[in-house]
């Protein structure tokens with residue numbers, strides 16, 4: 160697939176909401192809970208169509224997650240829909256104890272994640288959630304890249320036997336996958352053709368998979384081969400595919416809409432080091448500083464999370480290696 | 483706009499006793515009303531130019547901020563580094579545009595600085611931060627301001643200070659459990675130097691607050707938590723001046739003001755409409771809004787001319 164072929168989809172949040180409306184028609188145990196967040200979560204149509212399957216809690220995220228855990232314990236399939244920033248900070252203890260530790264299969268949907276809220280600033284950004292949740296046992300973590308991955312993740316979540324966190328953005332995403340692509344929670348997806356050797360492995364998650372994919376096209380113009388992976392699941396983490404990609408690549412660039420500490424990059428680096436796979440590696444994400452003011456796009460560009468920026472990072476890394 | 487000069491002639495140390503000496507004349511009210519119109523224009527311009535912001539909640543609390551900053555509180559760029567002055571925490575941080583307008587007018591930063599609000603690389607983000615002169619605490623996640631204000635009020639008591647700590651919360655915000663945890667502490671430590679204000683505009687993002695999560699009777703709840711509770715029309719300058727001149731309402735009790743406001747106050751088509759929580763005016767809407775405010779300004783000056 161090249162950029163001429165990629166067409167635009169909708170926001171992953173919309174893909175999520177549409178999938179849920181479809182699934183809830185035949186499954187009355189599906190509930191959506193919200194904290195004055197139905198509009199931002201795009202679930203107002205759901206609330207209107209299935210008023211008995213929608214529970215409003217008001218601006219009270221801790222109560223929201225607590226109530227949702229109780230509902231799940233009674234057999235309900237609960238999708239908690241609230242901004243990722245508040246869910247995974249304000250209600251982190253409820254996620255840790257009431258959901259994960261107590262093992263209730265709540266589906267925690269972190270909306271407008273990462274820096275989706277742009278100029279609203281740090282209170283509204285979630286750059287810590289992957290780190291915090293990876294340090295909490297028994298909650299799977301899924302960060303879909305496009306509408307296809309989102310729809311598949313939501314379908315899988317309905318029957319998922321464990322607690323799960325699904326992190327969604329609100330910007331329209333390009334369509335990256337063929338609808339026949341195999342999707343499974345815990346299995347990374349390779350977007351580029353399989354080869355014996357790559358110059359760089361571009362390992363990405365969520366809304367940064369698209370710029371990683373477009374970076375691979377820029378690199379191809381320079382005669383460089385990339386292996387682009389969408390690691391939509393941080394947990395379970397696909398060690399096998401990541402190790403394979405790394406082993407066949409000269410260098411690795413990871414990218415995520417998250418702090419460079421404790422997210423995908425840290426996970427990949429610590430795994431590869433312990434597996435004995437050593438490659439020059441760069442972790443691209445939001446650095447440990449006061450995040451610059453801007454829209455999501457401006458913040459991405461500022462920190463090199465763009466096709467240009469990532470291609471540049473890969474080129475620098477490769478030159479370094481060949482020096 | 484010669485009226486506005488009046489505002490700057492005020493006591494430097496305005497504790498509550500001195501405040502009662504403040505001349506509550508018609509001129510004074512009118513000067514404050516003129517300021518509210520200026521702030522409304524400014525905040526709409528900010529939102530229109532940034533193409534983002536919280537229109538309804540800024541318009542509902544701007545009269546409160548006006549009276550607090552220009553009549554009640556002793557906070558100036560000059561005394562900002564001192565502890566024994568009044569303090570203000572913007573708990574409903576999303577309504578930052580109203581605060582930016584007031585702080586510019588107070589001289590904390592030049593008006594032109596507001597041109598960068600919400601722009602790439604600016605310090606002026608869409609919620610209050612301490613990067614901005616005049617702002618004491620980063621807010622934006624609801625339900626934090628009151629606890630922080632309790633901490634400040636407690637510290638002030640420990641140091642025997644005579645100042646007051648003010649905060650404005652949204653009514654939707656009241657559902658956060660932390661509000662009630664902080665309320666218990668406020669009463670427990672008898673913080674009569676704490677002034678908690680609820681912007682009771684009856685709306686939040688999803689609609690009517692009572693439909694989203696019923697919290698009435700609020701007066702009974704706050705009273706039961708140990709506050710001295712007062713009601714006021716939160717968009718009526720004279721009523722606000724009158725009420726805040728009576729602080730503290732009751733010795734030994736934290737003060738709670740249920741300020742009944744209209745969300746979107748001052749612009750006919752924005753008033754009392756939930757979608758205007760964070761809707762940005764179109765070009766036409768913006769022009770009509772400014773015209774409405776211009777007419778209100780004319781009215782003020784006509785009344786003034788008759789005197």
Ligand SMILES: Cc1ncc(C[n+]2csc(CCOP(=O)(O)OP(=O)(O)O)c2C)c(N)n1
Pocket residue numbers: 194195196218220245249538539540542574576577622623624625651652653654655656681683685686687745759
């Ligand atoms: C902890 C937290 N949850 C959710 C939000 C998102 N949010 C911003 S404003 C708002 C509605 C606030 O309603 P209200 O308190 O009534 O404010 P007002 O009507 O004065 O604008 C919500 C839910 C937030 N900022 N913080």
Ligand SMILES: [Mg+2]
Pocket residue numbers: 652653654681682683684685686691
């Ligand atoms: Mg309100």
